[in-house]
Amino acid sequence: MTPAQTTRLDRPGLAPGLPLWRRLLLSEYLVLFLTVVYVAGMALIVPEILAADTWRDILAAMIPLLIVAIGQMFVLVVAGIDLSATSVLAFSSVLGAAVITMDGGPLVGMPAFLVVAVGILAFMAVGGAVGAFNGACTTRFNMPPFIVTLTTMMFFSGAAIWVTTLLTDDGSSIGSLPREFVFIGQGRVFELPFSLLIALAVGLLAHVALSHSLFGRWLFAIGINPNAAAVSGVPVRRTMFWAYVISGACAGLAAVIYTARLETGTPVLGQRILLDVVGAAVIGGVSLFGGKAKVLWVVFGALFLTVVDKGLQLLGLSLAGVFAIKGGVILLAAIVDAQRQRLKGRG
Amino acid sequence: MSPADSRKIRLLLLQNAPLILFLVLVLVFGSLSERFLSPTNFMNIVTQAAHIAIIAIGMTFVLLVAGIDLSVGANMYASCIVVALYMKGWNPVFGFAVAGFLGLLFGAVNAFVITRLRVPAFIATLATLFVGRAIALYLSGVKMIPFGKEILLLGRTTWLGLPVPIWIFLLVFVIAWVTLRLTTYGRQVYAVGADPEAAAKAGIDVRRILFSVYCIAGVCAAIGGLVSASQVAAASSTFGFQKEFPVIAAAVLGGTSLFGGRGGVVGTVFGAILIQTVENGLVMINADPYVYPLVVSAIIFIAVLVDSLRTGMLERLERRKIRVETA
Numbered sequence: 001m002t003p004a005q006t007t008r009l010d011r012p013g014l015a016p017g018l019p020l021w022r023r024l025l026l027s028e029y030l031v032l033f034l035t036v037v038y039v040a041g042m043a044l045i046v047p048e049i050l051a052a053d054t055w056r057d058i059l060a061a062m063i064p065l066l067i068v069a070i071g072q073m074f075v076l077v078v079a080g081i082d083l084s085a086t087s088v089l090a091f092s093s094v095l096g097a098a099v100i101t102m103d104g105g106p107l108v109g110m111p112a113f114l115v116v117a118v119g120i121l122a123f124m125a126v127g128g129a130v131g132a133f134n135g136a137c138t139t140r141f142n143m144p145p146f147i148v149t150l151t152t153m154m155f156f157s158g159a160a161i162w163v164t165t166l167l168t169d170d171g172s173s174i175g176s177l178p179r180e181f182v183f184i185g186q187g188r189v190f191e192l193p194f195s196l197l198i199a200l201a202v203g204l205l206a207h208v209a210l211s212h213s214l215f216g217r218w219l220f221a222i223g224i225n226p227n228a229a230a231v232s233g234v235p236v237r238r239t240m241f242w243a244y245v246i247s248g249a250c251a252g253l254a255a256v257i258y259t260a261r262l263e264t265g266t267p268v269l270g271q272r273i274l275l276d277v278v279g280a281a282v283i284g285g286v287s288l289f290g291g292k293a294k295v296l297w298v299v300f301g302a303l304f305l306t307v308v309d310k311g312l313q314l315l316g317l318s319l320a321g322v323f324a325i326k327g328g329v330i331l332l333a334a335i336v337d338a339q340r341q342r343l344k345g346r347g
Numbered sequence: 348m349s350p351a352d353s354r355k356i357r358l359l360l361l362q363n364a365p366l367i368l369f370l371v372l373v374l375v376f377g378s379l380s381e382r383f384l385s386p387t388n389f390m391n392i393v394t395q396a397a398h399i400a401i402i403a404i405g406m407t408f409v410l411l412v413a414g415i416d417l418s419v420g421a422n423m424y425a426s427c428i429v430v431a432l433y434m435k436g437w438n439p440v441f442g443f444a445v446a447g448f449l450g451l452l453f454g455a456v457n458a459f460v461i462t463r464l465r466v467p468a469f470i471a472t473l474a475t476l477f478v479g480r481a482i483a484l485y486l487s488g489v490k491m492i493p494f495g496k497e498i499l500l501l502g503r504t505t506w507l508g509l510p511v512p513i514w515i516f517l518l519v520f521v522i523a524w525v526t527l528r529l530t531t532y533g534r535q536v537y538a539v540g541a542d543p544e545a546a547a548k549a550g551i552d553v554r555r556i557l558f559s560v561y562c563i564a565g566v567c568a569a570i571g572g573l574v575s576a577s578q579v580a581a582a583s584s585t586f587g588f589q590k591e592f593p594v595i596a597a598a599v600l601g602g603t604s605l606f607g608g609r610g611g612v613v614g615t616v617f618g619a620i621l622i623q624t625v626e627n628g629l630v631m632i633n634a635d636p637y638v639y640p641l642v643v644s645a646i647i648f649i650a651v652l653v654d655s656l657r658t659g660m661l662e663r664l665e666r667r668k669i670r671v672e673t674a
């Protein structure tokens with residue numbers, strides 16, 4: 001099955017004769033629609049949600065989340081999962097910052113563009129390496145991805161803190177990053193954040209890789225039926241391995257943006273966004289059972305979660321309220337996904 | 348030595364890998380610290396491991412049907428906070444009854460979402476993890492809530508030379524062992540885990556079994572929570588936070604497969620004690636506290652790796668048998 005076939009039912013208008021609620025439920029714009037409804041509802045209580053500043057915040061919060069979630073999508077499409085993404089954020093933030101710091105780092109005195117280039121490479125290499133480890137364990141030793149990435153998550157978030165205590169006196173963070181590097185997170189080009197360009201580039205690349213390349217077709221084939229894919233000559237292990245590497249590298253790239261924005265490498269980076277990362281992909285409509293994904297869906301999912309977050313923030317809800325609503329939203333999205341599968345199975 | 352023999356030896360080593368790991372760890376820690384090998388310390392290890400072991404026994408039922416429950420930590424917080432808030436001065440038996448009932452309810456919600464709404468167990472229990480913690484945080488007002496004196500007393504009382512937490516843990520263990528080994532229900536759990544379709548064809552109500560294991564995990568989480576409460580004295584906002592990791596790890600270390608159908612509570616108890624031994628040993632040898640999570644996660648990783656190698660090797664051995672028969 002090609003991606004085009006798997007997504008045909010999601011297009012509105014292609015299945016006339018269905019009742020409106022069913023068309024809406026099956027539509028790939030369902031999440032975008034829900035976002036609009038949410039914003040409209042919120043605007044009645046907190047009109048600030050419509051302000052330009054609010055949306056600038058939403059965009060800023062969404063960009064790195066989107067990059068991690070796009071990486072996660074590559075793993076989800078082969079029916080895997082990468083729980084280590086958030087620990088990669090922390091670990092690569094610390095190691096990457098240690099490489100480029102101007103406070104006694106190894107690159108002091110080098111030309112700025114070189115430092116920035118080496119820095120970005122270092123961040124992504126750390127992420128890619130953790131991803132390669134996850135990928136090797138799941139494909140070579142048939143270890144369940146859930147538990148492999150759970151242990152790597154525990155290990156590397158612990159390692160991030162431990163390394164920080166070794167590298168710094170107070171054990172909190174690594175600062176003195178070059179100005180050119182900080183620009184990646186804080187700079188603006190034509191009034192738009194520079195990091196938006198990175199997110200656009202990642203999104204475009206991911207879209208081409210997923211929906212318009214042989215690699216992407218392999219991913220879908222594995223996600224739908226790994227045995228059939230193997231019989232048809234798909235290099236199943238190699239493809240799955242690279243899916244995990246992509247997820248790790250994307251998390252490393254997101255760590256670049258987070259770190260540049262904070263101007264410090266810190267081991268507490270991304271501690272709270274694990275659920276958001278998986279959630280953004282799943283809410284957008286990427287199936288946890290594999291074989292169903294699209295970059296645009298992840299964009300919608302990330303937008304939805306960020307907007308929900310911002311709305312709750314504006315409402316001034318307590319920690320308990322935020323937890324309850326977030327858990328509820330994830331549950332709702334998972335239930336909707338399960339029902340969609342059932343409807344499609346029948347249709 | 349024939350290749351078949353060497354394969355059998357490798358399998359034997361793999362099957363007993365956690366035990367070998369345990370002996371190595373005891374030797375290493377024992378040689379680094381004199382206090383580590385004392386009987387008092389061993390008693391401490393078991394007492395500290397009791398609550399993890401109890402929750403992990405419930406988790407074993409879930410893992411046996413190839414499910415997972417990430418919400419056990421949230422469940423223990425939510426169930427125990429009620430006891431801490433509203434049941435001060437009550438007989439602890441009532442505390443356990445109420446907490447157990449609330450845990451059962453929590454588990455039943457998980458079970459409903461998983462078996463009726465067909466949400467994957469992983470994502471369903473991830474969501475209830477957040478909702479459960481939210482309920483507990485709301486009830487407690489994000490404050491540290493001390494448990495009643497009678498619960499604390501429970502943690503310090505000994506009976507026939509053993510602390511009460513160990514007795515509770517032994518009781519849960521015996522009930523779970525009898526249920527899994529000696530009852531029809533237990534055999535059905537294994538059957539569903541090994542092959543749900545075959546189990547359904549054999550007339551087992553698969554959904555009922557799936558539903559029940561999440562309820563059992565819920566009850567165990569709440570009871571384990573109260574046992575933990577008797578040791579930590581108060582429920583802070585991080586009570587039970589990320590408890591699911593050591594709990595799943597204990598079960599997996601003990602040889603319960605994440606793919607379902609294989610394992611048991613004896614191994615789980617062993618796994619819980621193994622993890623506590625590592626943590627206790629690291630304290631005894633004055634290791635850098637920042638290294639704890641690294642060592643613990645590395646040991647869990649090794650256990651899972653061994654489990655996967657063993658699964659792969661068993662599959663290969665069985666395949667060979669078929670080939671011999673057809674030849």
